[in-house]
Amino acid sequence: MKATLVGLGSMGFGMAESLLRGGVELSGCDLDEAVLKKLAALGGQPLSSPADTAADTEALIVVVVNSAQVEKVLFGERGAAAQLKKGAVIMVCSTVSPAFATSCAERVEALGLHYLDAPISGGAVKAAEGAISVMASGTATAFSRARPVLDIVAETVHELGDAAGPGSAYKMINQLLAGVHIAAAAEAMSFGIKNGLDPDKLYEVITGAAGNSWMFENRVPRILSGDYAPHSAVEIFVKDLDIVLGTGRDQRFPLPIAAAANQLFTMAASAGMGELDDSAVAKVYEQLSDIELPQKNADEL
């Protein structure tokens, strides 16, 4: 199979590794020259722009950050959509609004191409293992054309509907919860420290109690180690919660909990922490009070 993957960030590169290992003839495109070299070293073909995608590419996999980038990759001046032969599938893995996914699919389908609305989760490690989760929706043809890719990159493929939109909607709900849970974890750890509790003990107690969440368990160790090197950046949740809130606003649907979390991520970004790990929202509480969060061990600095 011949495929192109655009967006070789942490998850995108992991997926590229899996696809190459799975025998896919893979081209890749990214603005970062260094990752293109890494791709070439693994046997992939680096492209200097999406428009260089070969006409006989069967699947275009888009793993860029946001809808503006998806738009540019597909329909921009050096975009890929116009290069593809009829019948090819475009699989968009980026987190975008359901409304964007729907309109993007219409434009893609008007070109005789197929569109799989396919947001992903799992992180870089699972991507490299071929073990991500995909929340997918699209026509039966879109699914069948994307199946060889899905079989290689995913452990779980949720089939969520026969048109674009639901895939992104399920992902949007997941991001609502994930963002709120990170914000709550940061608030809880900071408030516990304010109340004199031992942060490590607090993590132990909560992870064994009803207050636990997947995000608490996953992100709090970063707060405990004081290491805010980005796995997933604060800016990602500014964006993803903006998708949530923008969709709710258009629907006149109230989202008071997501709005509070969005404000916390915005505060962190405002304080210059947008590119730090999303767990750095805890530092908003540190900046606004007399608490001290755990410091990174001097040996590791």
Place this chain on the structure above:
Amino acid sequence: MKATLVGLGSMGFGMAESLLRGGVELSGCDLDEAVLKKLAALGGQPLSSPADTAADTEALIVVVVNSAQVEKVLFGERGAAAQLKKGAVIMVCSTVSPAFATSCAERVEALGLHYLDAPISGGAVKAAEGAISVMASGTATAFSRARPVLDIVAETVHELGDAAGPGSAYKMINQLLAGVHIAAAAEAMSFGIKNGLDPDKLYEVITGAAGNSWMFENRVPRILSGDYAPHSAVEIFVKDLDIVLGTGRDQRFPLPIAAAANQLFTMAASAGMGELDDSAVAKVYEQLSDIELPQKNADEL
């Protein structure tokens, strides 16, 4: 061992069952005559007021709803503290503020009694199985006097400090997270339904994804079945988040996420749902929009 348990609600009664099964000579006190009869049927001794606690009682276990009730049970006109002999232990399992626990312990210790700050979690079923979790702090003597009770009722005893206060502080942080996670679960399910998603499928996708929480997994089935018979009522989280926010206010510590969740529970209580299950906060979104939450199956009505 001779003990008295005050507050035979769902968890209190479960603990009483465990204690009787464990061979404790147990008296019990509650405003509800029906549960006193149930206690008597199991071999417990019903008391008509805390003041009827026998002088040779070694442990007084308080499982009432809030600090006003704890105050009344211990120091009210018909309170128990004055009846106990020096050296007895009072184990307060209610969720109260750390400041209340500290001042209550001082008053108890001034009477020559011991105080274990011992909030609990786990629910009625685990209580009846002797498998609750206790977040406990207190002097070594308070722990040793309470040990026979702890050994019978608890699966996990977190030992969190050598004075009253930390036990309640750890519980407070747990309740912050639990309350936010219930509110987020309600908002997420409601917004998913607004966006046309299948609620059962949404539960399946989220419980297998990074948006999951202990509370999402535990409470959403109640939304899916439309059954809001109270396991734990909306009013409990109005109270518990008030403890969180009151403590934060006294410390001038910002808690924007907990505040948003508290408002959602307050909205539900304002709409007359205070005595429904806490998962009924989802009905706030239903009341404010055109969504329909799942209805209770007609066969079950």
